[in-house]
Amino acid sequence: MLGHHYTRTFLETAVASMNAGCNLELSYGMRNNVFMHIPQALAMGNITLQMLRDRVRPLFYTRMRLGEFDPPAMNPYSALDLSAVQSPEHRNLSLEAAVKSFVLLKNARGTLPLRARDLPSKHLAVVGPFADNPRVLFGDYAPVPEPRYIYTPRRGLETLPANVSFAAGCREPQCQQYSRAEVVGAAGAADMVVVCLGTGTDVETEAKDRRDLSLPGHQLELLQDAVE
Numbered sequence: 638m639l640g641h642h643y644t645r646t647f648l649e650t651a652v653a654s655m656n657a658g659c660n661l662e663l664s665y666g667m668r669n670n671v672f673m674h675i676p677q678a679l680a681m682g683n684i685t686l687q688m689l690r691d692r693v694r695p696l697f698y699t700r701m702r703l704g705e706f707d708p709p710a711m712n713p714y715s716a717l718d719l720s721a722v723q724s725p726e727h728r729n730l731s732l733e734a735a736v737k738s739f740v741l742l743k744n745a746r747g748t749l750p751l752r753a754r755d756l757p758s759k760h761l762a763v764v765g766p767f768a769d770n771p772r773v774l775f776g777d778y779a780p781v782p783e784p785r786y787i788y789t790p791r792r793g794l795e796t797l798p799a800n801v802s803f804a805a806g807c808r809e810p811q812c813q814q815y816s817r818a819e820v821v822g823a824a825g826a827a828d829m830v831v832v833c834l835g836t837g838t839d840v841e842t843e844a845k846d847r848r849d850l851s852l853p854g855h856q857l858e859l860l861q862d863a864v865e
Contacts, residue, residue, distance in 0.1 A: 638671075648674045652683045660692035723786060748829075756799035762827035763791045764804045764820050764863055765834050766812055766856070773810055773837040790833050802827065810837040812854030817862055824863045832863050 644650040651674040654662070664670035678684045700706065709715050721727075741749065767773055769791035771784065795801050804823035807815045824830045834856045841847050851857070 647671050648677055648683075651675050652678050655684050655688060655692060658692075660696045719783065723783070728786075751797065751829075753798055756797050759828045760800045760802065760826060761794055761797075761829050761831065762802045762804065762823040762863075763794050763831045763833065764806055764823055765832050765859060766805055766807050766810050767833035767835050767837070768805060768831070769803055770805070770808070773835075773839060775838075777838050777842040790831060794831065806859045807855060810835065810839045810853060810856075812852075812856045812859065815855035815859060817858070820859055820862050830863050832860055834860060 638644045638647065638650045644653055647669070650671050654671065655675070655678070662670060662672045664672070675684070675689065679686065679689060704712050763769070767790070769789045771787045771789055774787070774789065775781075791801070791803050802823045804816075804819045806817075806820040807813070834852055836847075836853060840853050852860070
């Protein structure tokens, strides 16, 4: 009704949704939401009591199977705390999933992987708005982990036996204010430079689409300066 103008009123929308088999509404917190008009539709004869029962039955059957109506003591997940969620077994599984999901597009001259035995005499520079900003590392609808479990690229690289320097260049993904001298200073003295770029939810999320796939702001310039 509001976006596509397929229907004209909330009552008409409720009837159309019910007829289409929809039995659950994401109401955005509106008090006068669509499905609040179901009693009116029932009273007017637009839908039948049997249809209402048919729609409600699988909804509540699913909620019952999920244990939503059970006492909390019967829910096994209620006993799980951070020590269980962040157990070594689970953290190792998460690490394995992350490693196996990486996509390496190019590896000129076998630069990767970095080997610990080669690093003690090396100077690494990690630059870019995604190099050490935990807030921008998670995508839309991502969970919010405990801060102590978040490893930015900088924090991760600093666990290696190497001399690591850092320069954001720009503090946020929009990268409207860019410090070239900061990036050049860090990259120029390094044997290897890790450039961390991207978009993040500051730039694109649900309902916040972009017109192109270019790096935002001065990020491309940052990359070119690091390469140069």
